Amino acid sequence: MPPEQAGSNSSITETATKAIDAAREELVGIALDIHAHPELNYEEFHAAKLLSDTLEAHDFAVERGIGGVETAFRATLEGGAGDGPTVAVLAEYDALPEIGHGCGHNLIAMAAMGAGFGVQANLANLPGRLVVIGTPAEEGGGGKIRLLDAGVFKDVDVCLSSHPSSNRTFIPENIPMGESWSLAMVGYRYIFHGKAAHAAAAPEEGINALNAVIQLFNGIDAMRQHLREDTRIHGIITDGGLAPNVVPELAAANFMLRCRDRNYLSDVIVGKVMKIAEGAALMSGATLEIEPYYPFYENVLP
Numbered sequence: 533m534p535p536e537q538a539g540s541n542s543s544i545t546e547t548a549t550k551a552i553d554a555a556r557e558e559l560v561g562i563a564l565d566i567h568a569h570p571e572l573n574y575e576e577f578h579a580a581k582l583l584s585d586t587l588e589a590h591d592f593a594v595e596r597g598i599g600g601v602e603t604a605f606r607a608t609l610e611g612g613a614g615d616g617p618t619v620a621v622l623a624e625y626d627a628l629p630e631i632g633h634g635c636g637h638n639l640i641a642m643a644a645m646g647a648g649f650g651v652q653a654n655l656a657n658l659p660g661r662l663v664v665i666g667t668p669a670e671e672g673g674g675g676k677i678r679l680l681d682a683g684v685f686k687d688v689d690v691c692l693s694s695h696p697s698s699n700r701t702f703i704p705e706n707i708p709m710g711e712s713w714s715l716a717m718v719g720y721r722y723i724f725h726g727k728a729a730h731a732a733a734a735p736e737e738g739i740n741a742l743n744a745v746i747q748l749f750n751g752i753d754a755m756r757q758h759l760r761e762d763t764r765i766h767g768i769i770t771d772g773g774l775a776p777n778v779v780p781e782l783a784a785a786n787f788m789l790r791c792r793d794r795n796y797l798s799d800v801i802v803g804k805v806m807k808i809a810e811g812a813a814l815m816s817g818a819t820l821e822i823e824p825y826y827p828f829y830e831n832v833l834p
Contacts, residue, residue, distance in 0.1 A: 544658075548650030555649050559642050562586065566638035570627030573669035576603040579625035580666055583641060587664060590649065598665075599682030601675065605666040606684065607648070609655055616660025617689040621647045624670045624693075635671065636696035643694045663688065672719075674827035715764060716794035718802065719826030721786050722748060722809045723771075724818040728781035738779030742772045744816040745783040751808035752787075763801060764790040783818075786825050794831055 552559070562582065569578045580596070580603040588594045592607035623644035624637040633639075648664045655662060665684065669675030679685065724745055729738030752765055759765075767787035773780030789805060791797040806822070813820035 544654045547653050551653035552646045552650045555646065558586070559646050559649075562645060563638045563642035566625055566641055567633045570632035571625075572629065573626045573671055573673040573675065574601070574603060576626050576668050579603075579638075579641065580605055580668070583623060583625065583645065583664075583666055586645065587648065590652065592648070592652075592664065599679040599684045601668055601678055601682075603666070603668040604675065604679060604684070607664040607666075609648075609652055609662045611658045611660045611662070612656035613659040616658070618661050618663060618687050619651075620663045620665050620685070620688045620691045621651075622676075622691060622693040623664060623666045624668075625666070626669055626671050626675075628671050637670065639696045640694060647692070660689075672826060674829070677827055677829070714832030715762070715790040715792050716797050716831040717788055717790045717826060717829045718797065719786065719788045719824070720802075720805070721770075721784060721823040721825045723782070723784040723821040723823065724813060724816070725821065726779065726781045726783070726816065726818045729779045731777045731779050735779060739781070739817045740779050741783035741816070741818045742780040744812040744818040744820075745769055745772065745785050747812035747815055748785060748809055751812060752805060755804060755808065759801065759804075760791065760793070760796060762792040763796075764788075765801070765805070788826060792831055794828070798828065 565582060566579045571577065571579060584594050584596055584605045584607070587605075587607040592609055594605055594607045596605045598604045598606050621644045622640075624640040626637055627633050628635055644664055648662065651658075651662045665679070665688075667676045667679060669678075685691070722745070724741040726739035726741035726744070727737070729735060731738070749767070749769075752767075756763075756765070765787060767785050769783070769785050771782055771784040773783065787805065789797060789801050791801055809820055809822065812818075
């Protein structure tokens with residue numbers, strides 16, 4: 533790197549740092565406000581308004597409800613040195629059921645805002661433009677996928693995002709096969725319909741949907757040794773009956789299926805789990821219904 537370029541980069545970094553430090557109180561307030569108002573995917577009305585209003589107050593040109601998603605937004609600032617790349621900083625702000633912002637998306641929103649303020653302080657001398665894009669529904673719902681399909685990213689050259697962690701992390705260039713880094717993912721809900729009966733007086737008249745769910749788990753566990761080591765399959769039982777003296781007529785489980793190779797995930801893993809679910813229904817006499825739970829997420833390559 534030429535000395536003059538290094539000096540320029542140092543000056544840019546110093547200017548950005550000063551701008552972010554000056555906005556510290558405001559940024560911390562944003563993180564705490566969003567944390568105090570957890571909202572599930574596509575319901576992030578408070579957070580979206582807070583972030584959009586703040587960016588407007590800092591002279592960003594804000595478009596709300598972009599891509600047909602009411603809680604998405606795009607805030608733009610033009611550089612002062614002519615045409616150049618469009619750099620996007622992504623903000624997330626949805627929460628999880630029960631535990632709120634246990635995944636730290638309030639911090640992601642704060643980081644995106646801080647990055648925006650830091651770049652803004654330098655933008656008069658930089659080409660191109662900065663966009664802060666509010667991306668709802670990371671925790672289910674595929675918010676970024678909807679925005680991508682709607683063309684929100686069509687003019688973006690680079691996307692930057694962050695995520696909080698309990699320690700400093702980085703993605704190495706050569707990831708060992710057994711380690712999981714930003715795996716491709718899809719989720720399904722497996723619903724089994726049986727027939728209710730009194731579990732003591734007339735169990736022979738019932739079809740136990742919970743038995744099918746249990747066999748689904750057993751089948752997946754038996755299959756794990758025959759899958760690639762970068763495969764991850766994990767699920768929970770969401771419905772398993774209402775009383776122990778009634779044969780469950782409805783039982784269901786939500787599963788996430790992951791793998792580093794998106795094609796292996798879609799072409800192999802999904803089909804194998806499907807056959808296990810069909811077999812569980814056949815064994816128990818229940819009928820099977822499968823619903824999408826998470827859309828396909830691409831893996832992130834280092």
